[in-house]
Amino acid sequence: MKQTHRASCHCGAVTFEADVDLASESRRCNCTYCAKTRYWKSFVGTDDIRLLTGAGNLSDYRAPDSLWPPGHIHHYFCKTCGVQVYSKGFLDQMGGWFYALNLAVLDDVPPEELALVPITYEDGIADKQMEPPRVTAYL
């Protein structure tokens, strides 16, 4: 069941609410971007993230060599502290626009609950998001 959580970047300039079901699934991926940022994402709908403060403090990065059409995935991060808060993307197989929430920026979830979030591993480097990579322990 979705619950509303508070989230923020490290410096606190960017704050938002996110509706997410932490008992459903999260994803760790070995693609070049997710591996370098240690991204821990959960897909949510476009109505599930509501920015509270810091709209002007957000910048977005679009990987030129994205596995998807360039420009379709926007990685939003705080200009001051550099912490990525969520990505917004468009994929037909996801039903259009979606957010990939960074679970690491949730402020009100205790470690015991974070430890129970199911993780699905994606072999993004091989463009096989539905299959786990050979090695997952480092992700």
Ligand SMILES: [Zn+2]
């Ligand atoms: Zn910040």
